[in-house]
Amino acid sequence: MPGALQDCEVLVVGGGNAALCAALSARERGASVTLLESAPKAFRGGNSSHTRNLRCMHDAPTDLLTDAYPEQEYYGDLWRVTGGQTDEALARLTIRDSAACTRWMKAYGVRFQPALGGTLHLGRTNAFFLGGGKALVNEYYAAAQRLGIQVHYDAEVVDLAIDDGAFDHAVVCAGGEKRRIAARALVVASGGFESNLAWLRQAWGPAADNFLIRGTRYNMGKVLKVLIDRDAEKIGDPTQCHAVAIDARAPKFDGGIVTRIDCVSLGIVVNRDGERFYDEGEDFWPKRYAIWGRLVAQQPEQIAYCIIDSRAVGRFMPSVFPPFGADSIEGLASQLNLPAERVIETVRAFNQAVRPGRFDHAVLDDCRTRGLSPEKTHWARAIDAPPYYGYPLRPGITFTYLGVKVNERANVLMKNGSPSNIYAAGEIMAGNILGKGYLAGFGMTIGTVFGRIAGQEAAIHARR
Amino acid sequence: MHVDDPTADGANDPLVNGERIMRICNACRYCEGYCAVFPAMERRLQFTRSDLNYLANLCHDCGECYYACQYSPPHEFNVNVPKSFAEIRARTYRQYAWPAPLAAMFARNGLAVSLVLALMLVLALSAATLVLGKDLVAATPDPAGDFYRFMPHRVMAGVLGGVFLFVALALAMGFIRFWRDMGESLSEFTRPDALRRALGDVLTLKYLDGKGAGCTYPDERRSQARRWFHHLTFYGFALCFAATVVGTIYHYAFGWKAPYGYLSLPVVLGTSGGVGLLIGPAGLLWLKLRSDPQTSDPGQLGMDVAFIALLFATSLSGLALLALRDSSVCGLLLVVHLGVVSALFLTLPYGKAVHGIYRSAALVRCALEKSQPMPDAGLD
Ligand SMILES: Cc1cc2nc3c(=O)[nH]c(=O)nc-3n(C[C@H](O)[C@H](O)[C@H](O)COP(=O)(O)OP(=O)(O)OC[C@H]3O[C@@H](n4cnc5c(N)ncnc54)[C@H](O)[C@@H]3O)c2cc1C
Ligand code: SF4
Ligand code: SF4
Numbered sequence: 001m002p003g004a005l006q007d008c009e010v011l012v013v014g015g016g017n018a019a020l021c022a023a024l025s026a027r028e029r030g031a032s033v034t035l036l037e038s039a040p041k042a043f044r045g046g047n048s049s050h051t052r053n054l055r056c057m058h059d060a061p062t063d064l065l066t067d068a069y070p071e072q073e074y075y076g077d078l079w080r081v082t083g084g085q086t087d088e089a090l091a092r093l094t095i096r097d098s099a100a101c102t103r104w105m106k107a108y109g110v111r112f113q114p115a116l117g118g119t120l121h122l123g124r125t126n127a128f129f130l131g132g133g134k135a136l137v138n139e140y141y142a143a144a145q146r147l148g149i150q151v152h153y154d155a156e157v158v159d160l161a162i163d164d165g166a167f168d169h170a171v172v173c174a175g176g177e178k179r180r181i182a183a184r185a186l187v188v189a190s191g192g193f194e195s196n197l198a199w200l201r202q203a204w205g206p207a208a209d210n211f212l213i214r215g216t217r218y219n220m221g222k223v224l225k226v227l228i229d230r231d232a233e234k235i236g237d238p239t240q241c242h243a244v245a246i247d248a249r250a251p252k253f254d255g256g257i258v259t260r261i262d263c264v265s266l267g268i269v270v271n272r273d274g275e276r277f278y279d280e281g282e283d284f285w286p287k288r289y290a291i292w293g294r295l296v297a298q299q300p301e302q303i304a305y306c307i308i309d310s311r312a313v314g315r316f317m318p319s320v321f322p323p324f325g326a327d328s329i330e331g332l333a334s335q336l337n338l339p340a341e342r343v344i345e346t347v348r349a350f351n352q353a354v355r356p357g358r359f360d361h362a363v364l365d366d367c368r369t370r371g372l373s374p375e376k377t378h379w380a381r382a383i384d385a386p387p388y389y390g391y392p393l394r395p396g397i398t399f400t401y402l403g404v405k406v407n408e409r410a411n412v413l414m415k416n417g418s419p420s421n422i423y424a425a426g427e428i429m430a431g432n433i434l435g436k437g438y439l440a441g442f443g444m445t446i447g448t449v450f451g452r453i454a455g456q457e458a459a460i461h462a463r464r
Numbered sequence: 465m466h467v468d469d470p471t472a473d474g475a476n477d478p479l480v481n482g483e484r485i486m487r488i489c490n491a492c493r494y495c496e497g498y499c500a501v502f503p504a505m506e507r508r509l510q511f512t513r514s515d516l517n518y519l520a521n522l523c524h525d526c527g528e529c530y531y532a533c534q535y536s537p538p539h540e541f542n543v544n545v546p547k548s549f550a551e552i553r554a555r556t557y558r559q560y561a562w563p564a565p566l567a568a569m570f571a572r573n574g575l576a577v578s579l580v581l582a583l584m585l586v587l588a589l590s591a592a593t594l595v596l597g598k599d600l601v602a603a604t605p606d607p608a609g610d611f612y613r614f615m616p617h618r619v620m621a622g623v624l625g626g627v628f629l630f631v632a633l634a635l636a637m638g639f640i641r642f643w644r645d646m647g648e649s650l651s652e653f654t655r656p657d658a659l660r661r662a663l664g665d666v667l668t669l670k671y672l673d674g675k676g677a678g679c680t681y682p683d684e685r686r687s688q689a690r691r692w693f694h695h696l697t698f699y700g701f702a703l704c705f706a707a708t709v710v711g712t713i714y715h716y717a718f719g720w721k722a723p724y725g726y727l728s729l730p731v732v733l734g735t736s737g738g739v740g741l742l743i744g745p746a747g748l749l750w751l752k753l754r755s756d757p758q759t760s761d762p763g764q765l766g767m768d769v770a771f772i773a774l775l776f777a778t779s780l781s782g783l784a785l786l787a788l789r790d791s792s793v794c795g796l797l798l799v800v801h802l803g804v805v806s807a808l809f810l811t812l813p814y815g816k817a818v819h820g821i822y823r824s825a826a827l828v829r830c831a832l833e834k835s836q837p838m839p840d841a842g843l844d
């Protein structure tokens with residue numbers, strides 16, 4: 001670890017987007033800042049390094065975003081995905097402040113793509129980072145270095161000394177040694193607990209052993225746990241997580257974006273027993289993407305298989321693992337280790353139930369099945385054009401929702417109502433605004449907006 | 465050529481590894497805003513050997529996508545586009561080179577071959593002048609600085625002209641082989657819109673510009689240094705070449721014989737080009753030696769350095785010849801300069817210089833592709 005740990009005015013725990021925004025903002029206000037990242041330098045940046053965009057409000061076209069995305073519409077989208085589980089004041093604050101984010105980010109060297117080639121239809125609502133989240137994180141670290149922020153890698157915070165809401169010092173595990181670092185204010189931006197397999201198992205039972213973690217292996221939730229144990233008010237519960245269906249061959253951690261499977265709506269999905277279990281054509285894939293993690297998690301052994309035929313090839317984003325392929329359904333079933341007769345029967349029944357229609361993947365078309373359970377309500381075409389392809393699916397956890405409660409100054413609220421010098425930003429407090437569900441690009445927006453607020457408020461508190 | 469496991473490193477075949485990496489990139493696409501490579505990649509679902517040869521030559525080795533990559537080593541996906549593409553490019557240089565045996569020889573030890581070649585040429589030219597009964601180290605300096613008293617003009621023109629024709633043929637053959645590998649017809653190459661677009665990209669080094677921010681070379685910090693040193697080198701070379709052409713025209717069309725005055729067109733062109741060709745290669749070498757070993761292919765250092773060294777030596781000997789043309793070492797400098805120039809040209813088709821041909825051709829192809837609508841892949 002370069003340089004000794006020095007006491008400072010503002011201590012930031014975490015090394016992703018929220019932590020970096022907080023550290024830079026605190027430094028803007030003149031505070032001396034130390035940032036502790038538990039990952040080694042090569043893996044710094046947490047889940048933020050896997051991201052690609054953030055969602056920004058704007059009332060007129062900007063250099064990065066087309067058209068307009070006013071507060072009301074933004075809030076409406078949020079309300080819909082969360083089913084109203086949001087703190088309206090904090091949500092509106094986030095949305096309004098999101099308008100100023102890209103300008104601030106650019107000032108620290110973050111670069112954006114002018115307009116997107118067309119892989120996702122998000123050019124109106126979301127600004128895309130040139131090079132993705134790792135490029136963004138790299139720019140912030142370079143800025144932190146320029147501005148004299150002390151950054152330590154391989155520095156995991158394992159405990160916090162808090163007395164009646166007042167943070168005194170943190171215990172850091174670095175280089176196999178435990179050390180203390182004191183500060184006048186603390187910003188926690190250490191993400192969720194999705195990398196903590198034991199904790200996931202506690203919440204989800206043995207099924208959790210079959211989950212894959214899409215992001216970093218360093219979000220162990222230690223700081224979150226300490227805060228909850230030390231009487232910070234919590235929000236959400238540990239069984240809530242954002243999970244999508246990803247390729248079962250993905251690595252346990254850090255598979256990131258490339259492991260996603262985008263062909264569910266073009267085919268059928270069967271479980272270990274060769275049975276379908278949900279309407280694959282319920283809605284546009286981006287809108288249904290996030291329910292399939294949970295659906296697969298509820299299947300025996302938490303596995304499922306997406307089956308398409310050659311007509312679907314080239315109609316979806318390529319995935320990193322080549323599909324299993326065969327010239328017959330039987331051959332495919334044997335490749336996927338599925339009971340062949342059951343799969344053949346499932347496909348036969350499906351094909352028979354398909355009603356004629358005009359296939360159009362760009363709209364909710366009229367290609368559907370009749371008399372099947374469950375039905376496939378759109379984009380249903382008989383699976384009969386060999387070769388056939390199959391992708392194995394597993395639940396891939398993006399993040400967890402459990403967090404600490406904050407107010408509009410990003411101040412962590414204590415159960416007994418005592419004021420605290422602890423601030424929170426990013427995933428660790430996202431549950432205040434995003435009670436459930438997800439809006440593409442909203443995680444980085446929350447992290448940027450609250451990172452800035454937390455850094456600023458912590459600096460003001462520390463220098464008072 | 466499918467690699468099922470994206471974590472399996474394609475042993476020794478750079479194309480296997482390149483295909484593996486492109487499959488990962490094509491599922492990710494985060495880098496699509498950096499350069500021409502990624503949009504070209506997105507037009508494809510599969511990557512054949514010639515696709516990879518094309519993409520690798522389209523890559524300008526700016527390093528951005530390595531530092532930005534969420535899967536760069538030590539991540540198990542081990543994605544390193546610039547390094548993988550550098551290895552593929554080196555292969556294509558051998559694959560397309562004509563005649564092949566010369567390429568193989570050069571590939572093994574570029575620097576030594578170039579230097580030995582230059583030395584041999586200098587010796588051979590010296591011997592030739594002796595045979596012709598000329599005295600290289602003139603007892604009496606010639607204030608007029610007449611080169612032809614050491615070597616008759618027709619000998620000089622014959623040697624250099626021969627070298628030039630051979631090199632032009634070899635380079636053209638290389639280009640044709642590349643273009644064929646792309647599966648494009650030669651008539652496509654002459655489409656003016658595509659040519660114009662590609663020419664602009666080449667002459668401005670658009671893809672080293674990073675939209676004004678420069679590129680991450682030699683390290684993670686962005687700078688324009690490489691682009692400017694390359695400009696000095698390229699335009700320096702072009703000016704020197706122009707000087708030679710103007711001189712040739714003077715000689716044949718107007719009967720004006722060298723040496724030309726210090727303020728004459730050939731000398732002004734040659735001098736300014738020569739200065740560029742000193743600073744440019746020196747700067748490129750300086751950058752190269754400081755470049756991040758993570759993103760480069762160490763196997764190519766010899767080839768790269770050989771080219772840079774010969775460019776530098778060409779310019780240095782040329783400028784020295786100009787400065788000392790009325791002194792007693794004029795003859796010696798003349799054969800050294802001619803030897804080095806010949807070595808530079810003779811090695812052009814087998815060394816780093818071909819990157820200019822293949823990258824320009826790749827940019828033309830890229831411009832041709834851009835005029836086609838994006839295939840449906842991945843758009844749903
Ligand atoms: C594959 C993938 C793609 C995504 N794409 C997008 C997207 O395009 N747009 C979007 O808005 N959101 C996206 N998200 C969600 C987004 O990643 C998060 O919302 C966001 O990164 C949260 O930022 P953060 O700084 O709070 O957490 P993180 O970026 O995860 O950072 C947490 C940091 O804390 C460190 N840490 C943890 N514990 C400790 C400790 N005890 N001591 C010290 N340090 C510690 C970790 O090492 C890490 O650096 C994506 C997520 C994934 C997994
Ligand atoms: S280099 Fe890395 S980040 Fe860039 S497109 Fe390829 S896989 Fe994605
Ligand atoms: S190194 Fe630069 S030019 Fe080459 S592929 Fe990466 S970003 Fe493009």
